[in-house]
Amino acid sequence: MKFQKTIMLLILIVMIGGQSSYAGDNQAMEIMKKSHLAMFYAADDGIAEVKMTITNSRGKERIREFAMLRLDIEDGGKQMYYTYFRKPHDVSRLTFMVHKIPEASDNRWLYVPSVDLVKRISADDKGSSFVGSDFTYEDVSGRHWSEDNHKILKEDKLDDNDVYIIESTPIEKYKGFSRKVSYIDKGHYLPLKEEYYNKKNELVRVYTAEKIEEIDGIITPTIRKMENVKKKQYTMVEFTEIKFNIGVEEDIFSERYLKNPPRQFIK
Amino acid sequence: MLTKKYSYLMALMIILLIPVTGLGSETYFTGFLQGLYGGGLDKDNPTLSDLTASETRLQLRMESFADNAEFFARIDFVYDDFYEHSTDIELREGFAKFRFGSFLDFKIGRQIVTWGTGDLIFINDVFAKDYQSFFTGRDDQYLKAPQNALRLALYTGTGTLDIVYTPRFTPNRTPTGERLSYYYPMTPEGGGIVGAPEYLFEADFPEASFENSELAGRFSRYLGNADIALYGYTGFYKNPVGYDMATMSSYYPKLNVYGASVRMPIFGGIVWAEGGYFDSRDDIDGDNPMIPNSKISTLIGFERQIGSNLTANIQYQNEKMIDFDKYVENLPVGMAGKEETYHLVTTRFTQLLMMETLSFSAFAFYSPNEEDFYGRFLANYKYSDAITLALGANIFDGQDEYTSFGTFQKNDNIYLKVTYGY
Numbered sequence: 001m002k003f004q005k006t007i008m009l010l011i012l013i014v015m016i017g018g019q020s021s022y023a024g025d026n027q028a029m030e031i032m033k034k035s036h037l038a039m040f041y042a043a044d045d046g047i048a049e050v051k052m053t054i055t056n057s058r059g060k061e062r063i064r065e066f067a068m069l070r071l072d073i074e075d076g077g078k079q080m081y082y083t084y085f086r087k088p089h090d091v092s093r094l095t096f097m098v099h100k101i102p103e104a105s106d107n108r109w110l111y112v113p114s115v116d117l118v119k120r121i122s123a124d125d126k127g128s129s130f131v132g133s134d135f136t137y138e139d140v141s142g143r144h145w146s147e148d149n150h151k152i153l154k155e156d157k158l159d160d161n162d163v164y165i166i167e168s169t170p171i172e173k174y175k176g177f178s179r180k181v182s183y184i185d186k187g188h189y190l191p192l193k194e195e196y197y198n199k200k201n202e203l204v205r206v207y208t209a210e211k212i213e214e215i216d217g218i219i220t221p222t223i224r225k226m227e228n229v230k231k232k233q234y235t236m237v238e239f240t241e242i243k244f245n246i247g248v249e250e251d252i253f254s255e256r257y258l259k260n261p262p263r264q265f266i267k
Numbered sequence: 268m269l270t271k272k273y274s275y276l277m278a279l280m281i282i283l284l285i286p287v288t289g290l291g292s293e294t295y296f297t298g299f300l301q302g303l304y305g306g307g308l309d310k311d312n313p314t315l316s317d318l319t320a321s322e323t324r325l326q327l328r329m330e331s332f333a334d335n336a337e338f339f340a341r342i343d344f345v346y347d348d349f350y351e352h353s354t355d356i357e358l359r360e361g362f363a364k365f366r367f368g369s370f371l372d373f374k375i376g377r378q379i380v381t382w383g384t385g386d387l388i389f390i391n392d393v394f395a396k397d398y399q400s401f402f403t404g405r406d407d408q409y410l411k412a413p414q415n416a417l418r419l420a421l422y423t424g425t426g427t428l429d430i431v432y433t434p435r436f437t438p439n440r441t442p443t444g445e446r447l448s449y450y451y452p453m454t455p456e457g458g459g460i461v462g463a464p465e466y467l468f469e470a471d472f473p474e475a476s477f478e479n480s481e482l483a484g485r486f487s488r489y490l491g492n493a494d495i496a497l498y499g500y501t502g503f504y505k506n507p508v509g510y511d512m513a514t515m516s517s518y519y520p521k522l523n524v525y526g527a528s529v530r531m532p533i534f535g536g537i538v539w540a541e542g543g544y545f546d547s548r549d550d551i552d553g554d555n556p557m558i559p560n561s562k563i564s565t566l567i568g569f570e571r572q573i574g575s576n577l578t579a580n581i582q583y584q585n586e587k588m589i590d591f592d593k594y595v596e597n598l599p600v601g602m603a604g605k606e607e608t609y610h611l612v613t614t615r616f617t618q619l620l621m622m623e624t625l626s627f628s629a630f631a632f633y634s635p636n637e638e639d640f641y642g643r644f645l646a647n648y649k650y651s652d653a654i655t656l657a658l659g660a661n662i663f664d665g666q667d668e669y670t671s672f673g674t675f676q677k678n679d680n681i682y683l684k685v686t687y688g689y
Binding site for chain 1: 293297298299330332333334335337341364366369372378379380381382407408410411420422427487489492494530531532535536537539570571572575576619622623624649651652653655686688689
């Protein structure tokens with residue numbers, strides 16, 4: 001009997017111990033969820049003009065300009081993106097549409113107006129560059145919080161802002177990063193800084209929210225920077241003409257509008 | 268001369284006047300200036316010149332739109348001296364587009380139409396193509412030739428119905444012997460590769476009449492995560508594949524096409540399949556060897572990323588003649604016949620480097636039964652957002668001269684292209 005009691009006690013200790021460490025992960029997970037929603041699911045929909053400046057190691061600049069329309073079907077869940085390219089000239093009028101489904105692969109379509117071609121694009125390249133910039137596809141539409149394990153490293157200050165410093169490691173093997181350290185603002189939960197490390201634990205990329213503004217009551221980063229430390233180059237992204245809750249309908253994200261930009265939103 | 272000047276003036280007026288008339292609330296102007304220079308690699312090519320391209324092209328684009336209407340024009344001014352000095356002006360696109368509520372779109376004017384799933388293989392896409400441009404290094408956008416057409420898109424709960432009506436039959440632009448040579452079976456030697464001016468290729472055009480117009484339709488929808496579509500076409504073969512023994516000339520026989528396609532993501536890539544029944548209306552019984560037999564054409568392809576910024580695809584196409592026995596029975600003695608089934612394999616590789624500013628691509632067509640080959644190779648470098656440099660090659664090879672690509676085997680060429688866009 002005594003032996004059984006000891007076993008029971010041991011099981012109980014393991015359970016409580018396990019529980020408490022799980023609770024710790026849970027808090028980190030909860031913060032990352034809030035952060036993800038603040039960063040990628042603000043309001044129900046949104047539109048912005050985006051200017052991307054890519055500066056290479058020799059200081060040479062390349063500019064991409066596009067309008068971006070977003071609709072959330074479910075917070076943290078299914079989401080639709082529509083991108084209308086303006087510059088440079090060789091991609092002008094091109095449209096790109098994504099149906100993002102967090103548990104599955106995204107569905108993506110590209111329309112090339114000069115040849116009236118609708119092309120489906122495979123979505124197995126989340127870690128690859130978005131239009132030649134230092135941002136990846138995943139940086140643009142977000143990596144779901146449930147794909148990584150999260151741990152609070154500490155609570156600290158970053159440039160006078162109170163932040164949680166959270167370490168994320170991919171649950172499944174992932175090419176994009178092996179470890180990510182995020183500095184999440186305790187007030188609005190937006191990441192102020194993110195550091196991406198590779199397999200060898202070398203710092204590869206650093207994201208910083210260069211400017212955060214309140215627009216239509218929603219706090220959002222309006223200038224974002226991604227620096228590739230290894231390649232010594234960086235990309236600045238400036239969001240202007242931001243509007244939220246403009247009443248985008250789901251049917252905008254269909255082949256009809258892929259071929260005929262919704263001019264009520266995109267001038 | 269006067270008419271040419273007049274047409275330049277007209278084009279400029281269209282560009283300048285549309286925004287002034289205030290049809291759209293927003294107007295944008297873009298375009299590019301491009302130089303393309305290419306030369307043949309085969310010394311004994313019987314064409315007009317050793318050059319395959321020597322042209323300077325200015326493209327002006329204008330778009331103007333309001334919420335439910337859009338106007339678009341794209342005009343090319345070309346100075347071409349691959350043989351003799353010539354100038355040309357072409358309205359590549361010029362259309363108006365209207366949106367009627369939630370169910371109807373309407374596009375009228377000179378436009379480019381594309382559908383189907385193949386990568387440079389077309390089954391249900393029976394719209395005009397420009398193989399002359401395609402084979403000599405012009406940009407991808409020149410593979411599609413414009414048609415003067417009326418396009419309707421009807422959106423219903425079950426899917427989208429597209430109808431394209433082309434009043435005047437618009438054929439493909441195929442090699443004529445001037446810039447690119449081709450195989451001709453009726454030479455005194457009993458067939459050979461020929462060129463202009465001696466063998467300038469010309470074909471009889473169907474007369475302009477209501478019954479000689481083209482009508483194409485597609486019903487498409489999104490099902491699960493697949494794009495599926497049904498197609499129909501009534502018109503003519505886009506290449507002059509018929510030969511009239513009475514007039515001793517090539518022409519475009521009547522053709523109907525019925526088909527279907529599906530495209531969806533799978534195994535981390537995209538798979539597509541398409542099929543079409545080519546109903547050769549001028550050779551219903553399949554007993555006229557001067558007109559292609561009816562056939563069933565099928566295609567399957569798969570594309571995915573196979574490395575860092577490296578994408579690859581592979582396609583297999585199969586074409587089977589319907590009345591092969593009758594074709595063989597009626598084939599004139601001594602004429603090289605086709606096999607019952609045609610096989611084609613293609614592959615494409617695209618590698619992006621240096622933040623997508625440098626790209627290398629290769630596309631190869633190979634037919635194991637016709638034993639011929641066509642390869643497209645291109646290195647493209649974006650020096651800046653405005654300036655692009657391209658170096659490319661088109662390589663043809665074939666065991667025989669009368670096969671699909673073997674016919675162009677003396678047209679191997681390399682080219683250099685510089686584009687300044689604004």
